[in-house]
Amino acid sequence: MFSKACEYGIRAATYIALRSLEGKRTSLKDIAKETDSPVAFTAKILQQLSKNKIVESVKGASGGFEIQKRNVHTIKLSQIVYAIDGDKVYHGCGLGLRECNGAKPCPVHDKFIGIRDGLKNMLETTTLLEMTRGLEVGLTYLKR
Amino acid sequence: MFSKACEYGIRAATYIALRSLEGKRTSLKDIAKETDSPVAFTAKILQQLSKNKIVESVKGASGGFEIQKRNVHTIKLSQIVYAIDGDKVYHGCGLGLRECNGAKPCPVHDKFIGIRDGLKNMLETTTLLEMTRGLEVGLTYLKR
DNA sequence: TTTATTTAGGACATTTTTGTCCTATTTATA
DNA sequence: TATAAATAGGACAAAAATGTCCTAAATAAA
Numbered sequence: 001m002f003s004k005a006c007e008y009g010i011r012a013a014t015y016i017a018l019r020s021l022e023g024k025r026t027s028l029k030d031i032a033k034e035t036d037s038p039v040a041f042t043a044k045i046l047q048q049l050s051k052n053k054i055v056e057s058v059k060g061a062s063g064g065f066e067i068q069k070r071n072v073h074t075i076k077l078s079q080i081v082y083a084i085d086g087d088k089v090y091h092g093c094g095l096g097l098r099e100c101n102g103a104k105p106c107p108v109h110d111k112f113i114g115i116r117d118g119l120k121n122m123l124e125t126t127t128l129l130e131m132t133r134g135l136e137v138g139l140t141y142l143k144r
Numbered sequence: 145m146f147s148k149a150c151e152y153g154i155r156a157a158t159y160i161a162l163r164s165l166e167g168k169r170t171s172l173k174d175i176a177k178e179t180d181s182p183v184a185f186t187a188k189i190l191q192q193l194s195k196n197k198i199v200e201s202v203k204g205a206s207g208g209f210e211i212q213k214r215n216v217h218t219i220k221l222s223q224i225v226y227a228i229d230g231d232k233v234y235h236g237c238g239l240g241l242r243e244c245n246g247a248k249p250c251p252v253h254d255k256f257i258g259i260r261d262g263l264k265n266m267l268e269t270t271t272l273l274e275m276t277r278g279l280e281v282g283l284t285y286l287k288r
Numbered sequence: 289t290t291t292a293t294t295t296a297g298g299a300c301a302t303t304t305t306t307g308t309c310c311t312a313t314t315t316a317t318a
Numbered sequence: 319t320a321t322a323a324a325t326a327g328g329a330c331a332a333a334a335a336t337g338t339c340c341t342a343a344a345t346a347a348a
Contacts, residue, residue: 001145001256004306007240014251027324041307047326060315061323077252096151099288107158107275107284108221111266112145118259122252131251140251144243148336171294185337191296204345205293291348301338308331318321 001119006084009045010131011035011142013080016055016065017072017128018135025064036143045084052083067128077131078123090120145263150228153189154275155179155286157224160199160209161216161272162279169208180287189228196227211272221275222267234264 002010012031019026028046032039046065050057054075055065067075081089093100094112102109134140146154156175163170172190176183190209194201198219199209211219225233237244238256246253278284 001238002240004240007238011239029324038307040309043325044307044327050325057325058315059313059323059325061321062316063314063324065325094145094151095155095286096146096148097285097288100285104285104288105283106286107278108266108270109284111270115259115262115266118262122255122259126252126255134251139249140253141241141244141248142239142250144241144248173294182337184339187295188297188337194295201295202345203293203295203343205291206346207294207344209295289348291346293346294344296343297341299338299340301336303336304334306331306333308329310329311327313326314324316321316323318319 002081002089003085005041005045006081008035008037008042009049009080009084010077011037012042012046012065013049013055013067013075013128014131014135015142017067017075018132020067020069021072021129021132023069025058025062025066027064031065034142048083049080052079054079054083071128072132073127073129075128076124077126077128078120081123089123090116146225146233147229149185149189150225152179152181152186153193153228154221154224155181156186156190156209157193157198157211157219157272158275158279159286161211161219162276164211164213165216165273165276167213169202169206169210171208175209178286192227193224196223198223198227216276217271217273219272220268221270221272222264225267233267234260 012035015031015034016026028039028043032042046055049055055067057065093106094108095106097106100106100109135142156179159175159178160170172183172187176186190199193199199211201209237250238252239250241250244250244253
């Protein structure tokens, strides 16, 4: 569904959000550890998220990544996916046709629209805050 | 959503089904041309579909690919996707966790299940016959 | 029987994705 | 001020996906 980069990105952002709600900044090392992701690769992804203003990075000793508390409930999964994978989740034909639309559709065009709208809707309505719920109490997990 | 190989595979199988309903066997060359797919790569994919009994291949002059008419309405998209991409569309966590289930779910587990069930249902209920409808009359397309 | 046509399959090539490593820069703190 | 800790970013490496090419085998038809 998503690229590996995007999966790591969502997990990383979610963990940063969780820690930010506790008023804590998190190092790359901890993020990678707590999301079971490759450190250096995660670093690249966090650079992208930082450039896209989804997370803030602070260099130097006691630096790390954080998200302003007031932003945790406004940032949607769709923003993270867009920052990393672009809009190919939305546009792009299910059968790979370069052009596929209502006027000249592929055989599964209408059916795919339904599924993609579901995905789109989910991504656009799920906030980082919502992602963090359950993590603290062990109802949901970011690794294993 | 699917791999390129899978997209080509669905397009190829759909075209073969269309031709088979007309009582015609189709050469690799024609399939690639009519689905705008790379010839040699499509050949590999058709080998897989042939091994999985989704299409039948006939070697030699006037050979090619075909699907028994009686099978065109029983073969589902899910079988083609499974033959090429395996079951990763079904299993596999939205956030890439190796293990993710109701007992130890990722934060989007439940939401993903809904979307994936939609996709799964679509693949399991759409037959090749249904895929061919509209092609002859120019309502749907397999290329461009 | 020879030839032309067509798929099968192995080997190879290219591109994209995923992942690592090293150096520079920034910053807190001793 | 020196040092240690941390991100930024470029270069490189490995793996996977995508795609090509060539030869062998099968088959219809001349």
